[in-house]
Amino acid sequence: MSGSQTESNVAAVVCVPTFRRPTHLEKTLASLAHQAEGVNFAVVVVENDSERREGKVVADAFLKSGALRGVCVVEPQRGNCRAINRAFETALDSFPSAEFILMIDDDEIASPLWLLEMVGGARQSGADIVGGPVVRSFETAPDRAATLHPVFDPGLSFSRFIPSLLGSGNCLLRRHVFESFEAPYFDLRFNFLGGGDMDFFKRCRLKGFTTYWSNDAIVTESVPAQRMKARWILRRGLAIGAINYQIDCKRHPSRLGRSLIFIKNFLTLPLSALRAVSMFQRTRCLLPTLHPICVATGRNLAAFGFSPSPYKQAKQTELDAERLTAHPSM
Template identity: 50%
Template sequence: MAEIPTRDHPDNTPDPAVRPLRALVAVSKTLDPAIETVICIPCFRRPDYLRRTLESLAGQRTSRRFAVVMVENDASRSESVPVATEYLTSGKLTGLCVIEPRQGNCYAINAAFETALQTFPAATSLLMLDDDEVASKDWLKQMLRTAEATGADIVGGPVFPEFDEQRKRGLRRHPAFAPAYEASGPVPVIYGCGNCLIRRSVFEQLGTPAFDLRFNFLGGGDTDFFYRCKRLGMRFHWVAEAAISETVPQGRTSLRWLVTRGLRIGAINYHVQRKATPTRWLRAKLTAKLLAALPLSLVYAVHAVLTERKGTIAMHPVTVAIGSALAAFGLEPQPYKASKIVS
């Protein structure tokens, strides 16, 4: 297997003492370094879903040339590699697949973006999909058109859930699944990287690693990344037409999962805010604010019961508030550890 050195310094010199080499396990017949658009896909134990993702990319209605960078984040099982190899060697897609040996959400995402930036030096637009998502036919065209027309640094789009069970479709409005915005236009920030376009200049300003490894097993490295971009004055745009669908397995519609999701969002919110509070006094104020949010969340819950008439939606603000308070005392879920991932 060939190996791709990763870069840790602004001058792009390798530092293998800090980051181990990533193994190149699949590559298309040709790789044109002049390609300007790269789609990144972190992969973990969902080969059947990945096949659907890649098929949707192969079927994009666009004249733009693009490459795909896949990162297998399970070095022991590597279930994504045969699927990646099939699509790359058959000519359906152009790109490569590497193995990131260190398991964790942020390790995988960083590996994808770093490999893309290194392999395609002319790339100006880097997009990301998860390996359980399916892109609509005009997704890439819409994302690129919006980025060019608006000059936005970051473009986001909706991810719509597809539920295995008919009776679970009422959860489309649940905050864990509903898109952040409904209409296209400038937005203050986006929250997730499951459907995004990021300009190369963004990575150049933020440096490496782009996604903070403190969020590696909690999740939320994307939320932290985008809030850091916001603080630097970068511009965000939402394009409602660039739709992605996400397969939601039965395990992710259970009451237990929804509660854990709320707790995790609360913990992420705490850590993102804590990074902006450098002194003990400010951190104490943040903790007090989060504790005060607990009774307020009950008011939101009552309002949600009256408007949505669905208990799982109503309890979400409460679980988020509890999650933030628990995180302030060092208690939080770790859903991106391999043994705890629901696939």
Template identity: 40%
Template sequence: MNPISTDGTVSIVARSPDLDTEAVEVVVTVPTFRRPDQVLTTLASIRNQKTARRFAIVLIENDAEGLAGARAATPLFERGDLPGLLIVAHQRGNCSAYNAGWRTALAEFPRFRYIAVIDDDEIADHDWLEQLCGAAERLDAAIVGGPQVPVFPDAASEKWATHPVFAPPYRESGPVKALYSSGNLLMSREVLTRMEQPFLDLRFNFMGGGDSDFLSRAAEAGFRLAWCDEAKLRETIPARRLEADWVQARGLRNGVISTLVEKKKRAGSPFGAARVVAKSLLLLAASPVRGLARLLKTGSPAIALYPIHVALGRVLAEFGYANEQYRQPEKN
């Protein structure tokens, strides 16, 4: 596997023949890390999109040593089964992969209107891309998010569907004030040309939350956000993510991310840091009551514990705690 070109951090290792980069309207970026079988399923769902829009794929391999995803997908690009590029992002980490893909899209496709994101454990409905683009145009939104519908390993696990870790933040399409995940996302080209690089803050590389921080900053910059409930992706949930310690760690991590994102947002404002601490302490004090209310409503101890874990994570972040769940991928 010999690179076509490289800038030291990104190598292009495959390009579909006769790729008309000038005609591409939508670029779909797909980061992948050690999921060769799953990423092929993801790519097949993109290839089968029902849309008249010209789109291309940028597949971002983030395991520069193993290259399992790249080796699995290279023939698809070289034969022209998939339109687009396959690149290797040599710097490991969630944020590094996204940044590499978005920079490559800007460099290689000079006229694209939108850039979409789907992860390598997700499968797109056949109208996913058209739904996202249509929502952006209908709602005059620069950034549109959609639901990541969890697919659990068995019927007994479906009780987790309403847990905040797995449930989508919205249930209806329309303008929203905040988006939190890049796992199902569409952005206009202007978002990337106006936002400062690196797009995702590398401090979140192995924790996650770089997307939440980026979307928060984009909203602060004046970009309109929207939700498209019809643009569904189906996310495979491994059994590991249903274990109590993983769910607890994710709640703590979400609390840490909340504090870090809010600190950046309030940086430079009078008493900004103190206000973040005060909010965290108030949330911690209120969390047992909020947890009890959730327990009475849902009957689920796991759902009841979630606001307590988030509040603890917010406070622990003040002492430098960082739960880097992506640092050891085999445990994630």
């Protein structure tokens, strides 16, 4: 991006929350630095590890070199929603002229035309929100069951208006969308469970905001071997079910609403079995077949207070690994 740009002509801001992925973050920022010209943009990197700050070191190097312009801030309170909220708030405050606020994860690589396709999709469609495909790049050769699993589905196959986005890993929002909500934008109840993005986009839909799918605005996500294991995939299904349940409870807090949710939970179990049969007929693989059952089970477990915390567990796993490295006898 040209060094002559000023804050007043920044049209878009790309938000990148990060936690202990310095190698991946470097690839993410490099892909942003090599975007095709046509959109004046800045980046906001949010370091969610106030102790190591490895991501901040990487981001500062890009900013100081002039490869990218923007800011890097540290969010000391950990959690997915806290980091994303800090990114959005910083983007809105630091670049008041920017009409488009985008987000990409720190394990994703933007295609060279990504920014042009996202902003172009918003301008041509007039949509308030734009999403695009997240194509998976498996770090080790995946088996057939993993490639067919819904968790790794990149999304739709052609550009069009859609009801709502399901995730924030590849998204654009116009500034006026945020102006319709009070901060924090992502509900902190989803901070460690995940699903704050799904909840936010559902609230956007209820407010009447339109969403467009730009099928050529591609980002590629690196999938580590750990996430290809059956245990992780099954747990992800349970988490999706818990997220869906929590969103329903938030939208229908009354006694009648809770009664209807109870009935819905009860019905999801036999319906999930039917979906599982359909999935098996299509895939002939056990792992994707179990996904509808895992989602339904996750809903029902959440109703009894058993909800996973994948983001919290991931961070705790890293901390435990550090302690074992420092004290091998533990």
